[in-house]
Amino acid sequence: MDSTGIQPNSAPKAAISELTETLGPNGVLTTPEDCARYATDQSGLAGTPPLAVLRPASTEEMSQLMAICHRHALSVVPQGGRTGLSGGASCPAGVVAVTTERLTGVIEIDEEAMTLTAWAGTPLETVQEAARAVGLEYCVDIGARGTATIGGTIATNAGGIRVLQRGMTRDNVLGLEAVLADGSVISRLAKTVKDNAGFDLKHLFIGSEGVLGLVTRAVLRLHRQVPGTATALLALPDHAAALHCLNLARSMFGGRIVAFEGMWPDYWDFVCRETTLTSSPLADRYGFYVLIEIDAETGRAEEELEALFTELFEQGIALDGVLAKSGAEAQALWKLREAVGEVDDAFGPHINFDIGVSPSALGQFCEAADARLATLPEAGAVLKVGHIGDGNVHLLVAHDGRDISEDRIESVIYELVRDWHGAVTAEHGIGRIKARWIGCSRSPEELTLMRGLKAQLDPHGLLNPGALFAAPDAACHEIALKQP
Secondary structure: OOOOOOOOOOOOOHHEEEEEEOOOOEEOOHHHHHHHOOOOOOOOOOOOOOOOEEEEOOOOHHHHHHHHHHHHOOEEEEEEEOOOOOOOOOOOOOOOEEEEOOOOEEEEOOOOOOOEEEOOOOEEEHHHHHHHHHEEOOOOOOOOOOHHHHHHHHOOOOEEEEEEHOHHHHHHHEEEEEOOOOOOEEEOOOOOOOOOOOOOOOOHOOOOOOOOOEEEEEEOOOOOOOOEEEEEEEEEEOOOHHHHHHHHHHHHHHHHHHEEEEHHHHHHHHHHHHHHOOOOOOOOOOOOEEEEEEEEOOOOHHHHHHHHHHHHHHHOOOOOOEEOOOHHHHHHHHHHOOOOHHHHHHHHHEEEEEEEOOOOHHHHHHHHHHHOOOOOOOOOOOEEEEEEEOEEEEEEEOOOOOOHHHHHHHHHHHHHHHHOOOOOEEEOOOOOHHHHHHHHHHHHHHHHHHHHHHHHHOOOEEEOOOOOOOOOOOOHHHHOOOOO
16 A cells, blocks of 8 residues: 655656766666666565666765755665565655665675674675674574665664564664765764764664665674574463563573564464464464574583473473474474565465564553454454564554555554554564554654754755655644554
C-alpha cells in the first residue's frame, strides 16, 4: 500500500546530461530496462523506475553528483543492496537513484586498532570474511549479509541476531564519511574510541535512512574472533520461563551469550507442522521455544550448555531440549529460527511488524496484541518470533489482502505500541511504509527537532523524499498524536 503522499518532481534533461558528462557512461544508467531494476527494494512497496541510476565510484563523484542534483532541485533516493523491508530504497516518481554498487571494497584493516575501513557499497559478508581472515570479527550480522551493504546497515542502524552481545550498528561504527545534499563532504574516518571534542556527528547519519546525507566510507569496530560457538534449543512452558532462562544464562555466561532467540507456538507450528519449511527436532508441542548460542571462548561451551540444561530441568523450567553436537546440527537448529524469511508464499498476504518493547514486557505485549487482533474480522493467523534478549518481536499478521484491512490492523498494533512506550520499528527502519506511524514512537517535540535537522542539512528536501517523515500534507492517524 503506497500512501507516501510524495508528489512527482520534474527533472530537466539538462541535469541528466550534466550528470552523464560528470560520471561518464559507466556512471549513469538511463535505459528503461536498467532503471526498472532499481525501482524498489524487498519491502514489497511498489516503486517507480527512476529517471536515471547514478553510480559514483568515489567520494568525489558522489559530491559532484549531489552538487548537480542540488543545483537542479533533483531528488535522489540512495540505494545499497535494496534488501530493506520498509521501503526506504523504493523510488517515488521523478527521482534519480544513487547506488553505492561501485563504492565497494575493504580499504584497510588495522589489526592493532581493531578496525576495518570500507566503502559503503561493500557487502556485509565481505567485511565479515575480511575481518575473520586476520583473526578478528565484525559482529553485526543479519540474514541478508550476502547482499546488504555496509552503507545500508548504517543508514538503518541494522541490528540482527548478535545485538545482545555486541549491540546495534551504531555501537560498531567509529567513524564515517558522508556527502550532504549540496555536495559538501563531512569526513571523520577516525579510529579513536575516546573522543569528546564536541558533537559526535556520525550519529546524525547512523539510522537516519539517507535523509540527512549519503554515507560513502566507514570505520568499523572489530572484536577478537572467538573460535566457534555452541548452540542449543530449549522447550519451555511460556515466555516468562524464557526470561528466567535468560537471567540464569547471564549469570553463568556473562557477555558470552551470542544469541537468545524466541519462537512462539504459533510460529513453531507453522514452520514445522503446517508447512515443509523445516521440521521439529522435538516430539511434543510446548508453550515456548528458545534458541541460545554462546561463544566457545572457554573451550568447553557444550559442557556449559549441558550445565544450563541440568539446572533448568531441575528447576522445572525446561521441558525438553536439543544440544547441537556438530556444525550441521547447529545449522539445522538455526533453520528453525531463520525460516521466518521463507514464510511469505505459504502465509499469504500479511503485515510483518518489527516491534520493540521492554524485554521484560515482551510476553505481555504479545498477549495483548493477540487479544486485540482477535477482535478484528480482517485479521487472520498470527506468527511471532523474535530477539527475546533485546525485546524485538517480528509479528506477522495475515489478512485478506485489502488495503483497508492493512490500515485497520496497523492502527490497532501501533496504538498498542504507543501505549506500551515501544518502537514501531526495532531494526528494519521507518522507510516510506511506516513514515505515517512514527508519531507512535516519537513525541511531537522530538519530531520537530528531527525535522529541524532535516531542514538544516537538506533545506530543499532532496534526500530520500517521503522516507522517515510522512509528507507534510499527508493526514497522520489520530492515534499518532494522542498521549498515553
